[in-house]
Amino acid sequence: MDTKGFIDLEDRHGAHNYHPLDVVIHRAEGVWVYDVDGKKYLDCLAAYSAVNQGHCHPRIVAALQQQASTLALTSRAFRNDRLGPYCAMLSDLTGMDRVLPMNTGAEAVETAIKAARKWGYTVKGIEKDTAEIIVFDQNFHGRTTTIVGFSTDPQSRDGFGPFTPGFRVVKYNDLSAVREAMNDRTCAVIIEPIQGEGGIIIPDEGYLRDVWDLCRERNVLFIADEIQSGLGRTGKMFCYQWDGIEPDGVIIGKALSGGMYPVSAFVAREEVMNVFTPGDHGSTYGGNPLACAVAIEALAVLTEDKLVERSAELGPYFLERLRSIRSDRVKEVRGKGLWIAVVLDRAARTDCEALKERGMLCKETHENIIRIAPPLVITREEVDWAAEQLRSVLETPADDNV
Numbered sequence: 001m002d003t004k005g006f007i008d009l010e011d012r013h014g015a016h017n018y019h020p021l022d023v024v025i026h027r028a029e030g031v032w033v034y035d036v037d038g039k040k041y042l043d044c045l046a047a048y049s050a051v052n053q054g055h056c057h058p059r060i061v062a063a064l065q066q067q068a069s070t071l072a073l074t075s076r077a078f079r080n081d082r083l084g085p086y087c088a089m090l091s092d093l094t095g096m097d098r099v100l101p102m103n104t105g106a107e108a109v110e111t112a113i114k115a116a117r118k119w120g121y122t123v124k125g126i127e128k129d130t131a132e133i134i135v136f137d138q139n140f141h142g143r144t145t146t147i148v149g150f151s152t153d154p155q156s157r158d159g160f161g162p163f164t165p166g167f168r169v170v171k172y173n174d175l176s177a178v179r180e181a182m183n184d185r186t187c188a189v190i191i192e193p194i195q196g197e198g199g200i201i202i203p204d205e206g207y208l209r210d211v212w213d214l215c216r217e218r219n220v221l222f223i224a225d226e227i228q229s230g231l232g233r234t235g236k237m238f239c240y241q242w243d244g245i246e247p248d249g250v251i252i253g254k255a256l257s258g259g260m261y262p263v264s265a266f267v268a269r270e271e272v273m274n275v276f277t278p279g280d281h282g283s284t285y286g287g288n289p290l291a292c293a294v295a296i297e298a299l300a301v302l303t304e305d306k307l308v309e310r311s312a313e314l315g316p317y318f319l320e321r322l323r324s325i326r327s328d329r330v331k332e333v334r335g336k337g338l339w340i341a342v343v344l345d346r347a348a349r350t351d352c353e354a355l356k357e358r359g360m361l362c363k364e365t366h367e368n369i370i371r372i373a374p375p376l377v378i379t380r381e382e383v384d385w386a387a388e389q390l391r392s393v394l395e396t397p398a399d400d401n402v
Ligand SMILES: *Cc1c(COP(=O)(O)O)cnc(C)c1O
Pocket: 048, 104, 105, 106, 107, 109, 140, 141, 142, 143, 192, 196, 197, 225, 226, 227, 228, 229, 253, 254
């Protein structure tokens, strides 16, 4: 079947809840993906930062294969010999006391919400069923009905109500907005250290620390959603480390499995996680041995291949190269680590299509932003190549790129 055949089949039988670029990928290796015609592309999305370790990393593939043929699923009704080592490794890495394993990012966010609320009632002493969680405009925390209920993106919400109460949405990067929203019923702040889907919005220096200070002062949990910003993307293992703060809980997903399998986790301090007792919360697949084995290897690759360091080194280099592009339609280039936004004064789709023709896959976000987030295994030469493609496309008049 050719490209058109695959696209027609998917469009005829699949739900239309995405608008993908029309490239049909067949295989991948490292930063490169290959379509059904064998044409290769540099992947500058990395599955929304789920494949920070690069596609089909041989060590992670081997761990998956090995574990799949040994033991894949027991459910948490029984113990398995991968869960303990995995929790130990993740709590070491995060400096957190305990790990609650889930599968998708949204589930880990839901877990954080449940933990925060129950902590609010049992530890802080908030009156039953009145707890509030502070979240931010332009947030993205996933797609469940509770989570989209506190989204500020109309398309994420419209048609899906009624929504769960108990969330206060305040302006991002505005400390006084957080202060004003806090009251005796506030149990937690859930925040993205950099808003990814919001368009790689980087708050002012000191903002996160100020929010964290405020949380400690008012006995409110500070929970960082590091699903996209974590695991090396910004040049630190976790983005909150740029601010030298210690959250009460951290939500992790995406690259936790190196793109091999859905693996997520909520990790937290003892006092927070201890609100859960047997039967309170769970997941059939959460913490299964296959997921644990894959995540152990994915984390080992991240540290042993020094991918966080690479992101810290190549990110600023990439940024500098992109800032030297002279194009009348580029309004701003910003980023942290290998997470870069090229903000245009118009819709970015045409330029993304032009980049695709040149062998580089980027997906626009918020219409006018080209997001660049390659696997962290990218080399300096590949960064040079990518920067040149962007230069050619963006320095060509928009109309000529159609
Ligand atoms: C992707 C993402 C999620 C949701 O993860 P899923 O695995 O798609 O459910 C939540 N929070 C942030 C910050 C994300 O980027």
